[in-house]
Amino acid sequence: MPMAQSKTFTVLLQSLIHIATEISQITNFNPLIKTQCFDLSRRINILVPLFLHLIYDVVYVPCETLVSLQLAFLSAKDFLLFCSQSSQLYMILEREKIKFKFNDLASRFEQAIIEISCDKLHISEDLKEQVALVTAQFRRAKEQYDPACLELYEHLLPIYNQSCDVNTETAALRLICEKLQFVSVEDIKQESIALHKMIVDGRGVFEKSGDFENNRQGLSIVLKKIEDFLLKESENNGGGCFEKTTQVLSSGDLPPQIEETCVKLCCQSLVVPEVFRCPISLELMKDPVIISTGQTYDGACIKKWLDAGHRTCPITQQIISSLILIPNHALYSLISNWCEANGVEPPRTRRVGNFWICKETSDGSSELINLDTLIRNLTSSYIEDQRSAAGEFRILAKHTDRNRNLIGEAGAIPLLVDLLYTPDVGTQEHAVTALLNLSIYDENKERIMASDAVPGILHVLKNGSMQARENAAATFFSLSKADENKLAIGASGAIKALVALFCEGSPRGKLDAATALFKLCLIHGNKGRAIKAGIVPKLVEMLTEPGGEMRDGALAIMALIVSHPDAIEAFRSTNAIPILVEFINNGSLKNKENATSVLMYLCRGDPYYLSIVASLGVINPLLELTENGSERGMRKAAQLLELLGIGRPL
Numbered sequence: 001m002p003m004a005q006s007k008t009f010t011v012l013l014q015s016l017i018h019i020a021t022e023i024s025q026i027t028n029f030n031p032l033i034k035t036q037c038f039d040l041s042r043r044i045n046i047l048v049p050l051f052l053h054l055i056y057d058v059v060y061v062p063c064e065t066l067v068s069l070q071l072a073f074l075s076a077k078d079f080l081l082f083c084s085q086s087s088q089l090y091m092i093l094e095r096e097k098i099k100f101k102f103n104d105l106a107s108r109f110e111q112a113i114i115e116i117s118c119d120k121l122h123i124s125e126d127l128k129e130q131v132a133l134v135t136a137q138f139r140r141a142k143e144q145y146d147p148a149c150l151e152l153y154e155h156l157l158p159i160y161n162q163s164c165d166v167n168t169e170t171a172a173l174r175l176i177c178e179k180l181q182f183v184s185v186e187d188i189k190q191e192s193i194a195l196h197k198m199i200v201d202g203r204g205v206f207e208k209s210g211d212f213e214n215n216r217q218g219l220s221i222v223l224k225k226i227e228d229f230l231l232k233e234s235e236n237n238g239g240g241c242f243e244k245t246t247q248v249l250s251s252g253d254l255p256p257q258i259e260e261t262c263v264k265l266c267c268q269s270l271v272v273p274e275v276f277r278c279p280i281s282l283e284l285m286k287d288p289v290i291i292s293t294g295q296t297y298d299g300a301c302i303k304k305w306l307d308a309g310h311r312t313c314p315i316t317q318q319i320i321s322s323l324i325l326i327p328n329h330a331l332y333s334l335i336s337n338w339c340e341a342n343g344v345e346p347p348r349t350r351r352v353g354n355f356w357i358c359k360e361t362s363d364g365s366s367e368l369i370n371l372d373t374l375i376r377n378l379t380s381s382y383i384e385d386q387r388s389a390a391g392e393f394r395i396l397a398k399h400t401d402r403n404r405n406l407i408g409e410a411g412a413i414p415l416l417v418d419l420l421y422t423p424d425v426g427t428q429e430h431a432v433t434a435l436l437n438l439s440i441y442d443e444n445k446e447r448i449m450a451s452d453a454v455p456g457i458l459h460v461l462k463n464g465s466m467q468a469r470e471n472a473a474a475t476f477f478s479l480s481k482a483d484e485n486k487l488a489i490g491a492s493g494a495i496k497a498l499v500a501l502f503c504e505g506s507p508r509g510k511l512d513a514a515t516a517l518f519k520l521c522l523i524h525g526n527k528g529r530a531i532k533a534g535i536v537p538k539l540v541e542m543l544t545e546p547g548g549e550m551r552d553g554a555l556a557i558m559a560l561i562v563s564h565p566d567a568i569e570a571f572r573s574t575n576a577i578p579i580l581v582e583f584i585n586n587g588s589l590k591n592k593e594n595a596t597s598v599l600m601y602l603c604r605g606d607p608y609y610l611s612i613v614a615s616l617g618v619i620n621p622l623l624e625l626t627e628n629g630s631e632r633g634m635r636k637a638a639q640l641l642e643l644l645g646i647g648r649p650l
Contacts, residue, residue, distance in 0.1 A: 008063055009061070009063060009066070010055055012063060012066040012067065012070060013051045013054055013055045013066065014055070015070055016047075016051050016066070016069060016070060016073055017048055017051050017052065019070070019073040019074060019077055020044050020045050020047065020048050020051075020073065022077060023041050023044055023045070023073070023076060023077050023080060024041060024044075024045050026041065026077075026080045026081060026084050027084075028084045029080070029083050029084050030083050030084070030086060030088055030091055031088070031180075031181070031317060032088060032091060032092065032152075032180075032317070033083055033091070033098065034317060035312075035316075035317060035318050035319055036102055036141075037080055037083050037084075039137075039141065040076060040080065040102070040105065040141075041080060042487070043109070043134045043137055043138060043141075044073065044076060044109075045524075045525075046130060046133075046134045046483075046524075047113070047131070047134060048524050049127060049130070049524040049563065050116075050118070050127060050130075050131055052524075052563055052564075052565070053127060053563060054121075061116050061121075062115070065112055065115040065116055068108070068111075068112045068115070069109075069112045069113075071108075072105060072108040072109055072112060075105060075108070076105050076109075079101055079105065085194060086194060087191055087194040087195040087219065088180050088191060088194075089156065089176075089180075089191065089195070089219050089222060089223070090195060090219060092152045092153050092156050093153070093156065093157075093160065093219065095153055102141065103141075106138045106139070106141040107138075109138045110135055110138040110139050113131060113134070113135045113138070114135065116131075118131045118132070130483075130522070133483065152175070152176060152179055152180075155172035155175050155176060156172070156176060156222065158172065159172055159173065159176075159222050159225060160219070160221075160222055169225070170229065173225060173226055173229040174229070174233075176226065177226060177229065177230065182226060182230065183230075188223055188226055188227045188230070191223060192220075192223055195219060195220070195223075272284050273338070275331075276331075276334070276335050276338065278297050278298035278301050279295070279297060279314060279315050280297055280298070280301040280302065280305065280314055281298060281301050283298070284335065284339075284344075285297075285298040285331070285332075285335060286298060286299075286300070287299035287300065287327075287332075288327070288328040288331045288332050288335070289302060289325040289326060289327055289328060290325070290326040290327075290328050290414060290450055290451065291313060291320055291324075291325060291326075291450065292320050292321045292322040292324065292446055292450045293313040293315075293316050293318045293320065293450070294450050294451070294452050295313055295314075295315045295316060296328050296331060297314070299325060299327075302314075302325065303325070306320075306323060321446065322443070322446045322450070324408075324409075324443060324446065324447060324450075326408075326411050326413060326414060326447055326450060326451065327410075327411030327414075328411070328414060329375060329378075329379060329411055329414065329415055330379060330414060330415060330418055333379050357369050357371055357396055357403055357406050357407070369392065369396065371406065371407065371410045371412070372410075374389045374392055374393065374412070375389075375410060375411065375412055375415065377389035378390065378393075378412065378415040378416065378418075378419065379415060383422070383424050383427060386419060386422070386424070386427050387424060387426050387427040387430060390416065390419055390427050390430035390431045390434055391426075391430040393407060393412055393416065393430070393434040393438075394430045394433045394434040394437060397434050397437035397438045397440075398437045401440070401441050404437070404438050404440060404441035404444055405441055405443065405444070407438060407444075408438060408441065408443060408444040408447050413435070413438065413444065413447045413448055413451050413453075414451040416431045416434050416435055416438075417431075417435070417448070417451045417452070417453045417456050418456075419431035420432060420435075420453070420456030420457060420459055420460050421456060421459060425464075425465050425468070428460060428464055428465075428468055429464070429465060429467055429468045429471070432457065432460045432464065432468050432471050432472050432475060433468075433471045435448060435453065435457070435475055436471050436474050436475040436478060439475055439478040439479055440478065442481075445478070445479055445481065445482065445485070448479060449479065449485060449488065454479075454488055454489055454492045454494070455492065457472050457475050457476060457494075458472075458492055458493060458494050458497060460472040461473060461476070461494065461497045461498070461501065462497050462500075466505065466506050466509060469501055469505065469509060470501075470505070470506065470508050470509045470512045471512075473498055473501055473509065473512035473513045473515075473516045474512045474515075474516070476489055476494055476498065476516045476520070477512065477515050477516035477519050480516065480519040480520050481519075483523065486519070486520050486522065486523045486526065487523060487525070489520060490520055490523060490525060490526040490529055494520075495517070495520065495526055495529040495530050495533055496529070496532075496533040498513045498516050498517050498520075498530075499513070499517070499530060499533040499534060499535045499538070500533075501513040502514055502517060502535065502538060503534075503535075503538045507549060510550055511549075511550070511553065514550065514553040514554070514557060515553070517530060517535070517557060518553070518556060518557050518560060521557065521560050521561055522560070524564070527560070527561040527563070527564040527567070528564055528566055530557075530561055531561060531564060531566045531567055531570050532566070535557070535561070536558075536561075536567065536570040536571055536574065537570075537574055539554045539557060539558050540554075540558075540571075540574040540575065540576045540579065542554040543555065543576075543579050543580075543583070544579060551591070552588075552590070552591060555583065555587075555591050555594040555595060555598075556590075556594055558571075558594065558598050559593075559594035559597045559598055562597070562598045562601045562602070563601065567601070568601065568602060571598070571602055572602060572609070576598070576602070577599065577602065577609065577612055577613060577616070578616055580595040580598055580599050580602075581595075581599070581613065581616040581617070581618050583595035584596055584599070584618055584621045584622065584625070585617070585618075585621050589628075589629060589630070589633065592621070592625055592629065592633060593625075593629060593630065593632055593633035593636060596622065596625065596633065596636045596637050596640055597636045599613060599618075599640060600636055600639055600640045600643065603640070603643055603644075604643060610643060610644055613640075613644065614644055618640075618644075619641070619644065619646060622637045622640055622641050622644075622646075623637075623641070623646075625637035626638050626641070
């Protein structure tokens with residue numbers, strides 16, 4: 001590649017990385033399209049490792065393709081800024097334009113990524129899979145985008161056109177306030193400021209026009225009506241009742257009988273705790289269940305919501321990734337106790353469904369275990385019952401997917417998650433190991449993540465016994481199969497705790513931590529977290545430890561994280577280079593490849609380190625690797641030889 005062209009190529013890639021970083025810092029999105037905005041931002045940042053690889057490996061991609069990507073990145077950045085600052089009412093009114101913009105960006109990104117032709121590039125299979133995944137996600141995004149604005153649009157339009165009667169308008173205003181979380185006059189002021197800012201800035205996906213001005217004037221009228229409505233409601237409810245009611249209802253989907261329910265709750269001298277009320281019906285939950293977003297609803301209400309074809313969480317507006325409903329036994333127990341203490345008719349007795357599960361005994365025979373009994377014991381006030389039940393689940397989940405699925409369907413997972421915080425060592429070990437065994441079944445991975453298990457597993461990883469810490473690390477490895485789980489686990493602080501186990505754990509603990517770290521570090525951001533946690537010196541140290549049990553794993557992790565910009569300085573501050581050269585001379589074929597890959601990154605662009613490597617007698621082993629290595633090994637060896645000034649062998 002000519003020098004001038006190479007410089008342009010590098011500048012474009014660096015620009016893409018810079019814009020992606022700026023996009024990742026935009027987080028305060030309009031609630032109506034929050035999920036879609038975060039998905040777009042996440043997909044863009046998944047591409048960053050590809051750009052870094054293209055910079056460091058000097059692989060040529062047509063500049064026209066990179067320019068197309070740059071324009072798409074800039075357009076996405078402007079659009080996401082617009083989505084974080086715009087008027088909510090305006091976005092409802094222009095929902096079709098919003099939908100078009102999301103679809104247009106998805107098409108542009110999909111086409112540009114396809115033009116890169118990753119199959120023809122010398123990049124790792126993991127990176128190819130990652131790029132293929134995000135390409136498929138952009139393709140699906142065009143088909144699946146469905147903004148949660150249609151119902152609001154149908155209520156907003158008559159008010160905007162001033163074409164509805166007083167009663168209809170009042171009901172529509174109430175729904176709009178609840179959905180958009182307009183509680184006070186101050187909220188209306190902020191919405192008005194956002195609308196005014198759109199006019200002043202003239203930025204985003206919409207240009208100033210006569211339609212824009214007409215929309216602004218119409219929405220100003222709507223805002224005034226909303227303000228009058230809020231003031232009237234506040235007066236009717238004693239100056240504060242409406243605010244409380246709106247906070248409860250703001251994220252849910254309101255049933256027709258909502259006013260009757262509110263009257264009941266206000267008139268009753270006994271106030272039902274908010275946590276016991278279904279966010280949809282506002283009534284005492286009879287059958288609390290957890291959905292994939294982690295929110296709890298009454299079973300009948302959320303089933304009705306799902307049966308109507310909705311696929312977003314009424315509270316968070318997130319996409320419901322799984323239709324599995326997990327019984328919330330802990331909350332059910334609290335509701336039952338509260339009812340009994342306050343003389344309220346308790347919810348009907350819950351049946352798990354008479355699930356029976358087969359347990360193999362030591363003599364080879366089988367016995368049937370009633371899951372209902374085991375689940376009750378998980379919430380027992382006696383620690384011995386909890387320990388025994390958690391131990392049974394640990395054993396039952398060890399054997400077959402049928403058992404794992406039955407246990408997951410029965411609702412045991414949230415209760416096992418609760419036991420991760422118990423001070424009883426044995427119970428904690430049983431609980432985390434049971435979750436590890438259950439996570440082997442893919443649907444249970446979703447159930448575990450939906451039960452907010454990551455903080456509990458991290459608690460065990462930091463504070464549990466060595467066996468519990470080992471199994472906590474293994475659980476993170478199992479859960480990290482999905483990219484979204486890798487992101488959630490990395491963001492939780494788990495990387496630092498895994499590095500600690502990797503440095504100070506038992507032999508098995510180090511191995512479990514290493515496998516989890518390798519899996520998690522397939523996400524670029526987690527590489528930086530591992531480097532910051534101090535993994536590099538320990539990796540180098542493990543290469544020379546007696547016995548060498550961790551050498552293969554240490555080298556594999558080194559080859560994975562060395563592409564991160566922070567890794568070069570960290571590795572150069574150690575005595576890694578002569579050790580890596582020794583592996584190129586005498587290591588296994590896989591270790592030779594990984595050592596060569598690390599050296600290539602460490603020496604690129606630095607004559608000092610290149611001279612050190614050349615002086616250590618690495619040329620002949622590299623020439624041999626170009627002839628006898630795998631495709632990846634031959635390519636890495638040839639690249640390092642080229643840096644050393646040695647041409648490719650004929």
